[in-house]
Amino acid sequence: MSPQPTSRGPVPHGHVTLSQVAQRAGVSAQSVSNALNNPDRLAPATLERILATVAELGYEPNLSARALRNRSSHLIAFKVRPSRPDKASLLMDEFLYALNRSAVAAGYHLILCHAEGDGSAEEIKAYRNLLKKTPVDAFVLAETHRNDDRVAALRSWGVPFATFGRSWDGDDSLAWVDVDGRAGTRAATEHVAAQGHHRIGHIGWPAESEIGEERRAGWRAACGERGLETDLEAAVPDTLEDGRQAAHRMLDAPRPATALVCASDTLALGVLRALHERGLRPGAEVAVTGFDDSPTAALVSPGLTTLRQPIDVVGRQLIQAVENLIAGDPREPQHVLLQPELIVRGSSLPGPRTPTP
Amino acid sequence: MSPQPTSRGPVPHGHVTLSQVAQRAGVSAQSVSNALNNPDRLAPATLERILATVAELGYEPNLSARALRNRSSHLIAFKVRPSRPDKASLLMDEFLYALNRSAVAAGYHLILCHAEGDGSAEEIKAYRNLLKKTPVDAFVLAETHRNDDRVAALRSWGVPFATFGRSWDGDDSLAWVDVDGRAGTRAATEHVAAQGHHRIGHIGWPAESEIGEERRAGWRAACGERGLETDLEAAVPDTLEDGRQAAHRMLDAPRPATALVCASDTLALGVLRALHERGLRPGAEVAVTGFDDSPTAALVSPGLTTLRQPIDVVGRQLIQAVENLIAGDPREPQHVLLQPELIVRGSSLPGPRTPTP
DNA sequence: GAGCCGGACTTTAACGTTAATACCTGATCG
DNA sequence: CGATCAGGTATTAACGTTAAAGTCCGGCTC
Structure with missing residues (x-):
């Protein structure tokens, strides 16, 4: 916690920004950015010094600024459905927890959507509106069906997405995870x-x-x-x-x-x-x-x-699938069929x- | 859909920004911003023209830019818990749906948190980290207990929050909604x-x-x-x-x-x-x-x-409560005690x- | 009629980040 | 030995928005 001999900048309070880290480490803001995003562009000694300062000050990059600059919010959207009280299953509850856990582990956050109808035009409008407001990195859909309009819409917008539920119209270009x-x-x-x-x-x-x-x-x-x-x-x-x-x-x-x-x-x-x-x-x-x-x-x-x-595996695989799509992985979209347990x-x-x- | 005689700027494609609306409406970007946030600062005729252009182009403000500028993301954070399979109740599932519905209706979005432990130091760290990364407007906590560390932490950070579950230590400054x-x-x-x-x-x-x-x-x-x-x-x-x-x-x-x-x-x-x-x-x-x-x-x-x-009312009231806190409403924090139905x-x-x- | 006021709108600058570019230094080459 | 190059770092500009400050102008006062 004592100030390092090599860094002479002040220790900031409150929000820590790139340039505060830079000042303290005695480099430019861009170098700090590079230390985090392109470490190979820096000399090893500089890299180490910067990373130490990042840790010292507890710097975390501001997601809004990143999203603005990169058009990528590190947010994955999912629409929650009303739980029908006459249905016994907790499946969606467990699914959401599993999905969120994997999303957070992968450095993303889940943002929830809402639409009264289901698979409806309103739901698609909700997705469209969310995309206008914020550069959501990907969508996860649950309970798809044949000729699903949401699939068509998301595809036409060029947004990465994966579905819990296989492609029912034999569409191989869809990334999905399903249980057999x-x-x-x-x-x-x-x-x-x-x-x-x-x-x-x-x-x-x-x-x-x-x-x-x-x-x-x-x-x-x-x-x-x-x-x-x-x-x-x-x-x-x-x-x-x-x-x-x-x-x-x-x-x-x-x-x-x-x-x-x-x-x-x-x-x-x-x-x-x-x-x-x-x-x-x-x-x-x-x-x-x-x-x-x-x-x-x-x-x-x-x-x-x-x-x-195996709902936790479903969540993990779905996040894996959208990660691949976001990264522009050239391989075929994933199709994962999991076995239920008797x-x-x-x-x-x-x-x-x-x-x- | 035909171009209006008074606006001569081009119709943009893809993302619509403030300045595109401004250009088309023949005003400055700031005036468009004012039309949406401070309508009384504009002459009625100008206001109307701008709003028409906003509607025409389907403009939606970019939340990342807003968040960066205003330090307010219009995001409300909530931590989902694992659903214990031996528990019969769907309460949390229904609660999340209700909370999200009200949040969206109020112009917010729910962002989910994750922490393995419960009420743990890890959970607090997750909140802290989220706050470092993004200016979450408020938190909603569920299942609070006596001497809840999370309450103390959020309060010390000055973040608005409300809890599903009353204050058990007789703390009147806490905004809560509970069922009797x-x-x-x-x-x-x-x-x-x-x-x-x-x-x-x-x-x-x-x-x-x-x-x-x-x-x-x-x-x-x-x-x-x-x-x-x-x-x-x-x-x-x-x-x-x-x-x-x-x-x-x-x-x-x-x-x-x-x-x-x-x-x-x-x-x-x-x-x-x-x-x-x-x-x-x-x-x-x-x-x-x-x-x-x-x-x-x-x-x-x-x-x-x-x-x-009455879980939908709980959700509505919690969003209401955090809205008041965010707006800096000077009144006492809300305490809402709802009656369950036999x-x-x-x-x-x-x-x-x-x-x- | 010079000075002032205030309404209506515009310009500037800043939020924090990063791609693109510019710069500097020392090493290598013809 | 000047030119070229490359590695390492710094500067610039931009993402879209909005608070604050600035400009313009018609109307009012004395």
């Missing part, structure tokens, strides 16, 4: 088949949902491989009540289901309710699996077998549990 | 008392938690007013298992509880599990209430009676439900 719903549902199906189930139904979402179709395909593939029928199939909205009704239908079938693989925890919880209404024991009599590992899945009795998305709980095990005394 | 946990728990207690329950227990958190103590006080007050005993009391960590065990203890008491008012949905879900293990019907035989209206509360069977925090579901009603056939 097909493999996940297949793993769940194989798991219940391994417990001896032969009548395995699937409760999923309507065909408009690309994610839903992927998950359904995993169930169909696993059944196909084992020669199991795939006649027990429902495509319903993602609510507990719809899951409950679909379960009742499949349990009323001539050859009823003994296992139900669901596209979401919400639907699976509906199935658990249906079983409860019929006095059937989950796991022991009818196996049930969900998707997303919501908090509820761990809290219900018996626990709900489900698939956990979390086995009581709802799919014959276990010793006796829920209905 | 005492009134909420009191309402829940009165509700079960109105169903005819006389042995009402409370499962809450250890006394270190100021929030927990508030909620406990509400239960105690409601019981006191009705001459009910308050001997059935537990102070445990906020986990399902702790709730379950506490419930068993209170049901094993010489004069057992017939109603259990809990400090959280997580604890209440533990109680529901305990009831299930004993073959007791929630609502009909033992009333249960939680706190926070987690998604799980609506999804379990029977539904869990709980208290919903959401009555099957777990506290004798209703016709027959959960255990």
